[in-house]
Amino acid sequence: MAKPVVAIVGRPNVGKSTLFNKLIGSRLSIVDDTPGVTRDRIYGDCEWLNHHFLLVDTGGIEPDTSDIILSQMRSQAEIAINTADVIILVTDIKSGVVASDYEVASMLLKSGKPVVLCVNKCDKVGQTDPDFYEFYNLGIGDPFAVSSVHGHGTGDLLDEVIKLLPESAGEEEEDEEIINVAIIGKPNVGKSSLVNKISGLNRAIVSDIAGTTRDTTDTYVENSFGKFNFIDTAGLRRKSRINNDIEKYSIIRAKMAVERANVCVIMIDATEGFTEQDSKVAGIALEAGKACIIAVNKWDAIEKDGSTMKDFREKLAVDFSFMSFAPVIFISAKTGQRIDKLYEMIVYVHSQNSMRISTGKLNEVLAVATARVQPPTDKGKRLKIYYMTQASTRPPTFVFFVNKSDLFHFSYQRYLENQIREIFGLEGTPVRFIVRERGDGKK
Numbered sequence: 001m002a003k004p005v006v007a008i009v010g011r012p013n014v015g016k017s018t019l020f021n022k023l024i025g026s027r028l029s030i031v032d033d034t035p036g037v038t039r040d041r042i043y044g045d046c047e048w049l050n051h052h053f054l055l056v057d058t059g060g061i062e063p064d065t066s067d068i069i070l071s072q073m074r075s076q077a078e079i080a081i082n083t084a085d086v087i088i089l090v091t092d093i094k095s096g097v098v099a100s101d102y103e104v105a106s107m108l109l110k111s112g113k114p115v116v117l118c119v120n121k122c123d124k125v126g127q128t129d130p131d132f133y134e135f136y137n138l139g140i141g142d143p144f145a146v147s148s149v150h151g152h153g154t155g156d157l158l159d160e161v162i163k164l165l166p167e168s169a170g171e172e173e174e175d176e177e178i179i180n181v182a183i184i185g186k187p188n189v190g191k192s193s194l195v196n197k198i199s200g201l202n203r204a205i206v207s208d209i210a211g212t213t214r215d216t217t218d219t220y221v222e223n224s225f226g227k228f229n230f231i232d233t234a235g236l237r238r239k240s241r242i243n244n245d246i247e248k249y250s251i252i253r254a255k256m257a258v259e260r261a262n263v264c265v266i267m268i269d270a271t272e273g274f275t276e277q278d279s280k281v282a283g284i285a286l287e288a289g290k291a292c293i294i295a296v297n298k299w300d301a302i303e304k305d306g307s308t309m310k311d312f313r314e315k316l317a318v319d320f321s322f323m324s325f326a327p328v329i330f331i332s333a334k335t336g337q338r339i340d341k342l343y344e345m346i347v348y349v350h351s352q353n354s355m356r357i358s359t360g361k362l363n364e365v366l367a368v369a370t371a372r373v374q375p376p377t378d379k380g381k382r383l384k385i386y387y388m389t390q391a392s393t394r395p396p397t398f399v400f401f402v403n404k405s406d407l408f409h410f411s412y413q414r415y416l417e418n419q420i421r422e423i424f425g426l427e428g429t430p431v432r433f434i435v436r437e438r439g440d441g442k443k
Contacts, residue, residue: 003256004165005083006046007056010090011100015120019090019148020044020057023158048158053165054256056084086164088157089140090118097134105138114164117143118157125152178220178227179350182257184285185267186277190297194267194333195219195232225343231257258284262353262394263291263346263428270298270312270330274319282323289395291353291429292326293345300332325421327428349428355396357424359389362398369419376409383407386438397432405435 008016024044046055087108091101108115119135122128122145135143144160146153183191199219219230258264264285268278285292294316302308309330316328329345331338366388375383384403391397398420402408413433420426 003045003259004053004085005056005256006053006086006088006161006165007084008088008090009104010118011098011104014090014092014095015148016090017057019088019118019120019146019154020055022148022151022154024055048162051162051165053085053161084113085166086114086116086161088116088118088161089138090120091135091138091143093119093121093129093131093145096131097137101138105140109139115140116157116160116164117141118146119143120146120148122153123147123150178229179263179346180229180231180261181263181265181346182231182233182261182285182290183265183267184233184258184281186269186275186281189267189269190333191267192232194265194295194297194331195230197333197336197339198230223343225340226347228343228346231261233257255284258288258290261285261290263293263350264288265293265295265342265346266326268294268296268316270296270302274316279319279322282320282326286323286430289430289432291349291395292323293342293349293428294320294326294328295342296328296330297333299330300335300337323430325427325429325431345428352426353395353429354393355424355426355429356393357390357396359387361424362388362390362420365419365423366416369416373412373415376407376412378407381407383412391434395430395432396426397434399434399436401436401438403437405437408435 008020010016024046044055044057046053089101089105089108091097105115105117117135117138117140119132122132128145132143132145144153144157146157148154183194185191198221219232221228221230266278266282266285268274282292282294296312296316312330313328317324320326327345327349329338329342331342366385370385375385377383381404385408386401386403388398388400391399400408417431417433420431
């Protein structure tokens with residue numbers, strides 16, 4: 001199940017990004033005293049009392065000379081209403097309740113979404129500012145006095161948030177037989193068309209206007225290949241093209257879809273070829289450790305000769321050199337070309353991503369590989385790899401126990417990865433290495 005979403009909203013300069021950083025425990029958001037400094041929607045994993053959720057910093061409202069701040073607040077609140085399971089409305093004790101606070105509070109109340117009222121910048125411990133009680137006038141309920149800088153009051157705030165999270169969030173048991181497949185790619189590459197062709201229904205809206213799909217939609221398919229849940233995501237654009245709040249939230253949804261997925265189908269437009277944005281989209285799936293397939297769509301629209309596919313494949317091998325493990329398939333969502341082959345490939349890469357290899361077999365491969373190419377040395381000290389084992393799957397993660405981790409150079413890790421893949425396959429899945437020191441001579 002996808003994690004529930006908690007969105008932080010509020011007018012500029014009330015401390016939303018500071019609160020976000022405090023709650024997730026790192027400085028992901030840029031914090032500045034200039035209103036509108038947070039240019040991109042930032043998200044992070046948050047955990048409180050064993051409850052996990054995705055926290056979204058909606059950022060300051062971006063200055064726009066053609067619009068007034070109040071209308072931008074309204075737009076931001078509308079998106080939070082549509083996206084979040086719980087909303088934290090941040091206000092400022094120093095400036096008190098202002099007109100835009102009332103406007104947004106009214107919208108949030110009408111939405112029926114759970115709202116937690118945070119009165120920020122209450123920096124004096126044990127002292128209640130007389131102006132604090134003014135915030136009851138917003139009609140949201142008991143306000144929580146918080147200092148996002150010092151962390152005072154954040155525990156009580158999070159206690160209230162988790163009370164309001166959906167009860168079913170993260171608790172439903174998933175059918176292990178169902179493969180969750182995220183269809184990702186830049187706008188207008190045919191993601192919705194593929195889902196429609198797969199399902200045989202016009203489930204998703206399809207048009208030539210980039211960015212038509214603004215949320216994720218699930219389509220369940222059961223056939224001779226197995227059980228599948230296809231997640232159609234909004235197209236991911238370059239940041240410079242993301243000029244409205246709705247598309248910024250779409251990126252959050254797309255990243256959440258990747259998190260939910262077992263397999264990511266990265267769609268490329270054959271008529272455009274590889275673009276920088278394709279590599280960024282693929283990077284999201286790679287970072288998440290998901291099984292990946294590169295699907296070149298609109299292949300029916302390409303004029304071909306005897307070497308067209310071979311040439312295209314060779315170019316993709318260079319363009320996607322950072323994920324050379326991912327198989328490539330040429331499809332047409334319009335005609336259904338090679339859709340059956342895509343199903344087979346999804347099942348296969350999912351099995352590879354879930355593969356578990358015994359410690360004995362791994363160390364047999366390690367012994368042969370290290371005998372063939374000696375581990376590196378530095379200043380007379382040679383790397384010793386005592387043994388390796390697999391720690392987890394999805395993606396396959398291997399732990400190496402060595403004498404000196406700084407001797408385990410990236411190039412030698414890549415060599416060992418290639419040896420492991422040569423023997424065991426692991427096609428379509430990234431692998432991860434963890435290096436642990438055990439001390440020279442220890443067993």
